[in-house]
Amino acid sequence: MIGAYAISTAQHAKKVLGLFFDTVYWIIVGPAKGKFAKRASIFEQMVFIGVRSVIIVFFVAFFTGIVIAMQSAYQLAQLGGTIYVAAMVSVTMARELGPVLTALVVAGRIGAAITAELGTMKVSEQIEALDVLALNPVRFLVVPRFLALLIMLPCLTVMSDLVGMVGGFLVGVYNLGLNPYRYIDVSFEFLVWRDIWTGVLKSVVFAITIAIIGCYMGLNTTGGAEGVGKYTTLSVVTSFILIVLFDCILTGVFYFSNM
Amino acid sequence: MDKEIAVKTEGLVKKFDTMTVLDGVDIEIYKGETFVIMGGSGCGKSTLLRHMISTMKPDRGKVFLLGKEITGLGEDELDKIKKKIGMSFQGSALFDSMTVGENVSLPLREHTKLADSVIEIVVKMKLELVGLRGFENLMPSQLSGGMKKRVGLARAIVMDPEIVFYDEPTSGLDPIVAGVIDKLIIDLSKKLSITTVVVTHDMGSVFRIADRIAMLYEGKVVEVGTKDEIKNSKNGIVKQFISGNPDGPIRFFKQKDDYLEQLIK
Numbered sequence: 001m002i003g004a005y006a007i008s009t010a011q012h013a014k015k016v017l018g019l020f021f022d023t024v025y026w027i028i029v030g031p032a033k034g035k036f037a038k039r040a041s042i043f044e045q046m047v048f049i050g051v052r053s054v055i056i057v058f059f060v061a062f063f064t065g066i067v068i069a070m071q072s073a074y075q076l077a078q079l080g081g082t083i084y085v086a087a088m089v090s091v092t093m094a095r096e097l098g099p100v101l102t103a104l105v106v107a108g109r110i111g112a113a114i115t116a117e118l119g120t121m122k123v124s125e126q127i128e129a130l131d132v133l134a135l136n137p138v139r140f141l142v143v144p145r146f147l148a149l150l151i152m153l154p155c156l157t158v159m160s161d162l163v164g165m166v167g168g169f170l171v172g173v174y175n176l177g178l179n180p181y182r183y184i185d186v187s188f189e190f191l192v193w194r195d196i197w198t199g200v201l202k203s204v205v206f207a208i209t210i211a212i213i214g215c216y217m218g219l220n221t222t223g224g225a226e227g228v229g230k231y232t233t234l235s236v237v238t239s240f241i242l243i244v245l246f247d248c249i250l251t252g253v254f255y256f257s258n259m
Numbered sequence: 260m261d262k263e264i265a266v267k268t269e270g271l272v273k274k275f276d277t278m279t280v281l282d283g284v285d286i287e288i289y290k291g292e293t294f295v296i297m298g299g300s301g302c303g304k305s306t307l308l309r310h311m312i313s314t315m316k317p318d319r320g321k322v323f324l325l326g327k328e329i330t331g332l333g334e335d336e337l338d339k340i341k342k343k344i345g346m347s348f349q350g351s352a353l354f355d356s357m358t359v360g361e362n363v364s365l366p367l368r369e370h371t372k373l374a375d376s377v378i379e380i381v382v383k384m385k386l387e388l389v390g391l392r393g394f395e396n397l398m399p400s401q402l403s404g405g406m407k408k409r410v411g412l413a414r415a416i417v418m419d420p421e422i423v424f425y426d427e428p429t430s431g432l433d434p435i436v437a438g439v440i441d442k443l444i445i446d447l448s449k450k451l452s453i454t455t456v457v458v459t460h461d462m463g464s465v466f467r468i469a470d471r472i473a474m475l476y477e478g479k480v481v482e483v484g485t486k487d488e489i490k491n492s493k494n495g496i497v498k499q500f501i502s503g504n505p506d507g508p509i510r511f512f513k514q515k516d517d518y519l520e521q522l523i524k
Contacts, residue, residue, distance in 0.1 A: 118307075120355070121354075121355075124350055124352060124355075125348045125349070125350055125352035126350065126352050126353075126354055126355070128309075128348070128356075129346070129348060129352035131314050131341075132312050132314065132344070132345075132346040133341070133365065133367075133369075133414075134337075134338040134341035134342050134369075134370065135366075135368050135369055136334070208410060254288050
């Protein structure tokens with residue numbers, strides 16, 4: 001039973017990797033063959049994935065910034081270092097919560113939408129129709145979504161870092177009574193480039209995860225309307241688990257290599 | 260003189276888990292004819308069609324399209340052949356996010372360098388052929404089942420294919436619309452001299468459109484012949500299928516033997 005489960009998981013992992021390499025192949029080789037994804041559909045996806053996610057990412061980051069500020073103030077007040085709330089918020093947002101929370105929000109919103117759309121196309125023979133029309137579904141459907149996520153998720157992550165810092169700033173200045181200039185100074189004194197690029201690198205890995213899992217689940221949907229629901233849920237759950245897993249691995253790599 | 264062959268299968272075998280769906284299917288379809296593959300639900304006729312359009316790979320056997328063996332072809336070679344075939348799907352398979360016009364023009368936009376104005380004209384001509392000119396800007400969700408099938412058909416013939424495949428073209432349609440679709444299939448095959456392959460179990464439709472008919476039963480071809488040959492067939496399976504008689508060699512209840520054992524288990 002466990003053996004069979006392990007084999008089936010390994011088979012899926014192999015196919016997911018296959019889809020990833022196939023996507024990369026079309027991104028690199030496609031333009032040379034004159035068969036690249038349409039620019040219009042990439043922009044369309046960028047608007048759907050990026051622009052339409054701004055509000056929800058904004059709120060999540062803003063309130064998270066407030067919460068980190070309050071929670072760390074509670075601890076730091078006992079040590080008499082309330083001013084370090086600024087550093088706590090900026091570094092935590094940039095290294096960890098900015099990329100992870102943005103990825104989780106986008107996985108829930110976009111990963112699900114991608115699977116539901118492609119899954120519906122699969123069960124209504126539209127994917128097969130593309131194939132018969134000699135239009136590769138990976139080039140036509142996966143590449144635009146993959147590229148759009150790859151571009152937009154890091155942008156959303158940087159935005160979320162900044163918005164989180166604004167949330168923390170409001171708590172620091174209006175609740176803790178810290179000097180606003182001093183708060184900004186400390187925020188950026190402790191925040192180094194390394195913190196930002198490791199966060200952005202994480203968001204790139206998360207973007208790939210959400211796009212490939214979302215598309216893989218969609219393209220493999222079976223079982224009609226019920227199947228679409230099932231695979232959409234599975235897509236979000238798998239993306240969540242993988243995001244947290246990759247976050248742990250990457251944080252470990254950065255930590256042990258002193259990055 | 261030998262007739263030229265458009266589609267040919269040789270010893271096609273396909274299994275899903277332990278179930279054998281195709282069990283050595285040999286079929287030859289000649290250029291320009293309308294060939295109907297008929298058989299009961301689950302007899303493997305849609306699976307056979309999917310092998311002919313290369314969206315499924317056989318476990319054993321070969322498929323030839325327009326003289327080329329397609330089972331082992333690479334993607335580029337296969338794409339070249341796919342551009343010469345069209346497929347009308349059972350559920351029409353129109354792209355939901357595109358208008359009727361965009362659906363029909365998609366293959367032209369992707370595979371040719373034609374100017375937009377030319378593409379527009381071609382789309383209008385193809386929609387006229389299926390009686391839907393003027394519907395370019397509607398979304399598929401605004402169309403009825405029969406209209407969707409006709410748009411799907413317009414999309415299938417937009418690249419002027421040499422072979423058009425139809426999967427259950429009249430299923431789920433009222434008799435008048437089914438008649439319209441049948442007439443369309445005949446018109447297209449005669450006007451554009453297209454080879455036509457139809458999979459269906461609608462007997463009225465079969466005898467209206469077919470030049471030749473193959474009867475598929477339990478993954479095997481039991482008989483191939485012209486309309487008259489099939490009508491006057493001595494084969495019990497073919498006779499029962501045409502008449503719709505519940506009693507005969509075609510078993511409806513597949514597992515009779517262990518019925519009692521299963522009841523008391």
